[in-house]
Amino acid sequence: AQKITQTQPGMFVQEKEAVTLDCTYDTSDPSYGLFWYKQPSSGEMIFLIYQGSYDQQNATEGRYSLNFQKARKSANLVISASQLGDSAMYFCAMRENTGNQFYFGTGTSLTVIP
Amino acid sequence: KAGVTQTPRYLIKTRGQQVTLSCSPISGHRSVSWYQQTPGQGLQFLFEYFSETQRNKGNFPGRFSGRQFSNSRSEMNVSTLELGDSALYLCASSLPSGKSTDTQYFGPGTRLTVL
Numbered sequence: 001a002q003k004i005t006q007t008q009p010g011m012f013v014q015e016k017e018a019v020t021l022d023c024t025y026d027t028s029d030p031s032y033g034l035f036w037y038k039q040p041s042s043g044e045m046i047f048l049i050y051q052g053s054y055d056q057q058n059a060t061e062g063r064y065s066l067n068f069q070k071a072r073k074s075a076n077l078v079i080s081a082s083q084l085g086d087s088a089m090y091f092c093a094m095r096e097n098t099g100n101q102f103y104f105g106t107g108t109s110l111t112v113i114p
Numbered sequence: 115k116a117g118v119t120q121t122p123r124y125l126i127k128t129r130g131q132q133v134t135l136s137c138s139p140i141s142g143h144r145s146v147s148w149y150q151q152t153p154g155q156g157l158q159f160l161f162e163y164f165s166e167t168q169r170n171k172g173n174f175p176g177r178f179s180g181r182q183f184s185n186s187r188s189e190m191n192v193s194t195l196e197l198g199d200s201a202l203y204l205c206a207s208s209l210p211s212g213k214s215t216d217t218q219y220f221g222p223g224t225r226l227t228v229l
Contacts, residue, residue: 033215037220
């Protein structure tokens with residue numbers, strides 16, 4: 001089974017609107033971390049936001065927030081007030097406490113329309 | 115604090131040659147992971163090194179190898195290059211503390227083209 005599933009290959013959003021990128025995960029480890037990365041066309045993977053499995057509140061970092069629904073095993077990224085510079089690939093990832101490997105999803109390509 | 119650096123940034127090789135890519139982690143980070151990214155296969159884990167030892171390995175042939183030095187710098191080597199090895203190779207470093215909170219920070223990547 002896939003550890004991380006991103007079902008939206010491509011998304012479009014109007015500038016200044018909010019957008020939600022979906023991510024579901026699969027693990028039996030009670031302790032894990034969830035991450036979102038942004039990859040612009042330049043190629044570098046940029047860390048955006050982290051959510052721990054025991055965190056009671058959803059993580060936020062500026063315009064990024066993580067909608068964490070533990071029972072549903074989902075960790076959706078919400079980008080508020082989209083900007084043209086947000087156009088990029090977005091990857092969801094997970095790290096289990098029992099291992100040292102990161103598991104990445106297949107990514108979602110976000111295009112912000114002016 | 116300086117980020118993860120990778121050299122070279124771009125590389126063109128021909129089939130059958132070998133190549134060595136270098137990665138310098140963030141100062142204080144002791145774990146280095148390598149990934150291959152292609153349009154068809156996405157992001158695939160190659161291996162992870164910690165304290166000069168390979169700790170995890172992905173599902174790649176033995177032509178792909180790596181090592182880590184005492185200063186945590188890492189190199190990966192691909193021998194007998196094939197056309198399918200053309201990809202963006204990303205290096206990521208983390209502390210690690212051994213917890214699920216460890217974040218990986220990525221370098222800019224090395225774009226390898228095999229002709």
